[in-house]
Amino acid sequence: MGGELVVQIRGVRKSFGANQVLDGVDLDVHKGEVVVVIGPSGGGKTTLLRCINLLETYDEGSIRVDGVEVGFRDGGNGVRQPRRDRELARIRADIGMVFQLFNLFPHLTARENVMLGLRKVRGLSAVEARQTAERWLTRVGLGDKFESLPSQLSGGQQQRVGIARAVAMGPKVLLLDEITSALDPELVGEVLSVVQELARDGMTMIVVTHEMTFARDVATRIVFMEAGRIQIQGTPREVLSTTGHDRLKAFLARIEMKHH
Amino acid sequence: MLFALQSLPFLWEGLLLTLEVSALVVSISLVAGIILGVGIVYGPRWLYWPIRMYSDVLRGIPLLVLIFFIYYALPLASINFTNFVSVVVALSAFETAHIIEVVRGALQSIPRGQNEAAKSIGLRFDQRLLYVIAPQAVRRFLPPWINAVVDTVKGSALVSLVGIVDLMLAIQQVIGRTYKPMPLYVLGAIMYFIINYTLSSASRHLEARYAYIRE
Amino acid sequence: MRYHLDFGFIWTHFDRLTWGLVLSLELAILSIFIGMVIGLSLALAYTSGGRLVRGAVAGYVEFIRNVPLLLLVYLVFYGVPSIEGFAYDATTSFVITLSVYAGATLVEVFRAGLAAIPRGLIDAGKAIGLTGWQRLIAVRLPTMIRIVLPSLSNAFVSLFKDTSLASVIAVPELTYGAQWINTNSFRIIEVWAVTAPMYLVTGYGLLFLLQRLERRFVVH
Numbered sequence: 001m002g003g004e005l006v007v008q009i010r011g012v013r014k015s016f017g018a019n020q021v022l023d024g025v026d027l028d029v030h031k032g033e034v035v036v037v038i039g040p041s042g043g044g045k046t047t048l049l050r051c052i053n054l055l056e057t058y059d060e061g062s063i064r065v066d067g068v069e070v071g072f073r074d075g076g077n078g079v080r081q082p083r084r085d086r087e088l089a090r091i092r093a094d095i096g097m098v099f100q101l102f103n104l105f106p107h108l109t110a111r112e113n114v115m116l117g118l119r120k121v122r123g124l125s126a127v128e129a130r131q132t133a134e135r136w137l138t139r140v141g142l143g144d145k146f147e148s149l150p151s152q153l154s155g156g157q158q159q160r161v162g163i164a165r166a167v168a169m170g171p172k173v174l175l176l177d178e179i180t181s182a183l184d185p186e187l188v189g190e191v192l193s194v195v196q197e198l199a200r201d202g203m204t205m206i207v208v209t210h211e212m213t214f215a216r217d218v219a220t221r222i223v224f225m226e227a228g229r230i231q232i233q234g235t236p237r238e239v240l241s242t243t244g245h246d247r248l249k250a251f252l253a254r255i256e257m258k259h260h
Numbered sequence: 261m262l263f264a265l266q267s268l269p270f271l272w273e274g275l276l277l278t279l280e281v282s283a284l285v286v287s288i289s290l291v292a293g294i295i296l297g298v299g300i301v302y303g304p305r306w307l308y309w310p311i312r313m314y315s316d317v318l319r320g321i322p323l324l325v326l327i328f329f330i331y332y333a334l335p336l337a338s339i340n341f342t343n344f345v346s347v348v349v350a351l352s353a354f355e356t357a358h359i360i361e362v363v364r365g366a367l368q369s370i371p372r373g374q375n376e377a378a379k380s381i382g383l384r385f386d387q388r389l390l391y392v393i394a395p396q397a398v399r400r401f402l403p404p405w406i407n408a409v410v411d412t413v414k415g416s417a418l419v420s421l422v423g424i425v426d427l428m429l430a431i432q433q434v435i436g437r438t439y440k441p442m443p444l445y446v447l448g449a450i451m452y453f454i455i456n457y458t459l460s461s462a463s464r465h466l467e468a469r470y471a472y473i474r475e
Numbered sequence: 476m477r478y479h480l481d482f483g484f485i486w487t488h489f490d491r492l493t494w495g496l497v498l499s500l501e502l503a504i505l506s507i508f509i510g511m512v513i514g515l516s517l518a519l520a521y522t523s524g525g526r527l528v529r530g531a532v533a534g535y536v537e538f539i540r541n542v543p544l545l546l547l548v549y550l551v552f553y554g555v556p557s558i559e560g561f562a563y564d565a566t567t568s569f570v571i572t573l574s575v576y577a578g579a580t581l582v583e584v585f586r587a588g589l590a591a592i593p594r595g596l597i598d599a600g601k602a603i604g605l606t607g608w609q610r611l612i613a614v615r616l617p618t619m620i621r622i623v624l625p626s627l628s629n630a631f632v633s634l635f636k637d638t639s640l641a642s643v644i645a646v647p648e649l650t651y652g653a654q655w656i657n658t659n660s661f662r663i664i665e666v667w668a669v670t671a672p673m674y675l676v677t678g679y680g681l682l683f684l685l686q687r688l689e690r691r692f693v694v695h
Contacts, residue, residue, distance in 0.1 A: 055376050085385045093382025103377035107395045116391060117381035162377075169381055320675040322639035323669065324650055332663040410541065417543035421643060428545060442554040443532075449542045449550065464620035 003031040005067075006173050006204045007052060012061035014047060014228075021047045022058065023228030029206060034199045036219035037205045040251055044228040045208045052206070052226065053095040053148055056089055065095055066172050093121045096166030098177040102158045104150040110137060110161045112148040117169050136164040139151030140194050167203070175197070176207040192218075199252050212255060216240055224248050267434045267444065271470075275451060281348060281426060282413045288352040290405075293359025298389065300360065311360065318357035324414050326350050332420045333381070347419040351412065354359045358408050366401035367393065385434025406463035410456045417452075427451060482659040485669055495652035496673055498566075502648060503635040506571050508576025510634075511627075516688035517578065532582060539579035542584075544640055548572050552644050565644040573641075577634055584630065588623035590614065621692050623642075628685035632678050639674075649673060 014022040022044050029035050037045045052063055054070050058206040062068045070091055075081035080178040084093070105113050114133035118124045124132065134146060139229035150158050159179055166174060176195065180188040192214050199205060199218050209215060215222055216236045223233040224245070232245050239248070300311040318326065330350040334341055341349065364439035370393060378388040431448040433443045478598045485492075539547070552568040592615055598609040642651035653670040657663055 040323055055368060055379060089379075089382050089384040089387075092379055095380070097377075097380040099373060101371075101373050101378075103371075103373035105374065105377070107394055117383070120387050120391065121382040165381065238423075317671075318677060318680075320636075320678045321620075321671045322636040322650065322674060324544045324639045325653070325671060325674060328650075328654065328657070329663070329667040329671070332657060333667065336663060348653070413544040414541075420545070428543065432549075439555070441549070442558050445546060445550040445554040449538070449546055452546065453538060453541045453544060457537060460537075460541065 003033075004257070006031050006033075006063070006065065007206065008064040009048070009052075010062045012048070012051060012056045012058050012063060012167070014051065014056070014060075019086075020228055023050070023223075025228070025229065025230055027233075029204060031204050032202045033219055033220045034203075034205045034207065035221050035223060036209060036215040037137065037223045037225055038209065038212075038215060038251070039225040039231075043226040045225045046177055048225070049097075049177050049206060050210050052173075052175060053092050053097055054083070055097075057082070065091065089121070093117070093169060093170045095172035095175065096169055096173070097175040097177065098159070098162045098166050098179045098182050102150070102155070102162045102182075104158055104161055104165075106150050108149075109146065110142060110148050110150070110153070110164075112167045113150070114168050115167065127168070132168055133164070136168040137161070139197075140188065154167065154187060155183045156190045157182065159187075160194055161189070161192045163198075165222045167198065173204045173206060175206060177207070178208050178210065180209065180211060184247055210255065212240070212252075226251070265447070266342055267438070268447075270434060271427060271430050271448070271451070274425055274427040278413070278416050278426040279423065279455075280426070281344075281351065281419060282409075283353055284348050285351040285416070285428060286409050288348070289355035289359045289408075292352070292356040294363055296356065297360045297363025297367065301364055301386070302389075315357045315360045323351075323354050324352055324418055324421070326453070327418055327422065343423055345411045347422060351415060351419070353414050354415070357442055358411070359405065359461070362401060362404045363397075363415055365404065366397040370396050371402050382406050386430070398424060403463045403467045410459050412451070413456055413459070480527070480665060481662060482665050484662050485656060485665050488656055491647070491652035491655060492649060492670060492673065495647055499635060499638040499648040499650075500648070500677070502563070502566075502570060502573060502638045502641060502646075503631060506573035506577045506634055506638075507517065507627075507631045509574035510536065510581050510630075513574065513578030514581025515585050517582045518589060521582065521586055521591075522589055524592060534559075536579045536582050539576055544572075544576055545643065546635060547576060548640055551575075557587065565646045569638075569641040569644060569646050573637060576627060577630065579629075580630055580633075584623050584626045585619065588619040588626075591622050592618050610636070624685075624689045624692060628682060628689065631685070632682050635678060648681035 005028055007027070009025055009027040012022050012025045021075035025034070025044070025048055027048075037048070039045050047056055049060045054069065058071055068091060070088075071083060072080040072121060072172075073083050073087065085178070104110075105116065108116065111130065111133050114136060115129045118132055120128065137143060137146060140163055140206075142157060142160055142164070145153065145157060148157075149160070151235075153161065162179070177190065179195075180191055183191065188211070192211065195205070195207070195214075196218050207215075207219070211217060219236050222236050222239040224231045224239065224247075226247055232248055240252070296311050296314075299307045300315075327347060327350045330353075331343070333345045334346055334349075340454060374392055374396065375388060378392040381424075382462065383391065415429040416426060420424050421431070425433070431444050435444050438444075491520060514577055517532045520528050524532070549653055551572040556562045583651070596618060597610060599638060600614040605613060638648050639650035641648050645651065649670060653666050656666045660666070
């Protein structure tokens, strides 16, 4: 998968008190790749994802999106300073995130949820923002729900609004944090098919998920994280039918059991 | 009772002063309370404890004690405010502490995910506050705030003890002239009641309205 | 600032403050207990009564809660004797006032507490054949007490601070003691530097103790 490097993670470490959540993570994500991160809870996958758009800070190491270091700026004399809110805002505008609990703005309609970033961050006019928002909502299958409030939508519909909200901003990379874990099983499919379409259209994505079928079908690369480090990565075929890696096998076995 | 009503014009002056003091204190404490409340929730670590201390101390002492302290102590520091300014300062300081708690409660009742989602689409701090946090916080802020306003009006009665001729002192003065305490106290109670009951009704009305609209 | 801190006078008359604090606490304790009796009775009346009863209770509560406590203090101490023809001492008058005030606040606390009792518990009581009164005593009240304990603690500390108003009718509680020292020595900074912490420490101390007490009940 050549293509330009969108996300570059080097030697990232993070601890919460005595707990070393991230213990030296290196990862490259190229344009158009769909990198799926799997692993046991507490293994650091969600934390890593949230470090990429700096919803969590990282103690050591480097995370670059499109060449720009996300968490720190150069304070002169090679000293690293944490980024200020204004700079972070600009960087985050190019990174999209979809959340496990949707986090839609409850006081805004579906259309307004998508429009907010377009108007206030991208500076689009009201008309342009409206059209863009409606276009994306239609693409995720919610063409008849523009005026609906989040409380009037099902979980699957809310999550699709969340996807539209993130994607409408035209991000360089899309971060998906267990976006189906909080959904009733029958609603998972509609969300995953939207993600599949986005992948087909070339969106660069980093996905944290438990959905193994999805991982196998859509991922260009699967990454197994445990104990704060990447234990093994490769194509779906390589990773999922592996015979070599013990902990991965144990993890996959546990997942299998849960689905029975 | 009839004669008590004759003293209404005089009481009216006192009422105006009560309203004036209350309005000033409410405005000052609203602005200061919101700024400090936002500061304590979203501000840097070093802001937290000073604001917290301020809020806890001022809510932990009786209003009367604060009024006496400011009234007597300021001249010693060569700050020669008028009585009026001293009590407004004391009342505002007191109410601000309460407003900080109201703001804090309203802001903290908003799930963290909201701020995170707002960050994730690239909104700056001021934009997040304005477009995402505040609209949601307002409905949780207004009812307790109106309670605080009612408390301010009630608390303003204490200024009568340092010589400000508000409604309370006006009542005392009329009683001093007529020696008929009960009718005047009752009349005064009714006047305070009308103001505060109107305010708390507005609060109940708002609570009902908001519950209907966005849930 | 040409002011030398001198705590001498304060320490000489420190007993006015300490005994004043004791009196403040006594006033608060008396008022909360009488207030609880009033509040609980009215809350029960409200919950089970008809429109007339509910209107009367609401009227009482709304009136007391929308009028300054200071006015109530004066009304009871100066106003009532003038029409009833009797007199009582300042302390008694203040306890009556603060109890009535506390009662009004607590009606809402108890009403909300009663309403928050899970239906299942009441139904269980009915199912095992308890009468209305038995259900009240054995099921509803104990449950309600656990629910309202935090509000009661807050109300008590609040009442403790409100006892400072007794000073205006010359009840020798803490604020009155401080004012006495103030006017007799003009050691303003010193006296309030001692008095304010006394309120703070007592108030937060009580709150802390009460919260620890709450936890023992809740675990049960």
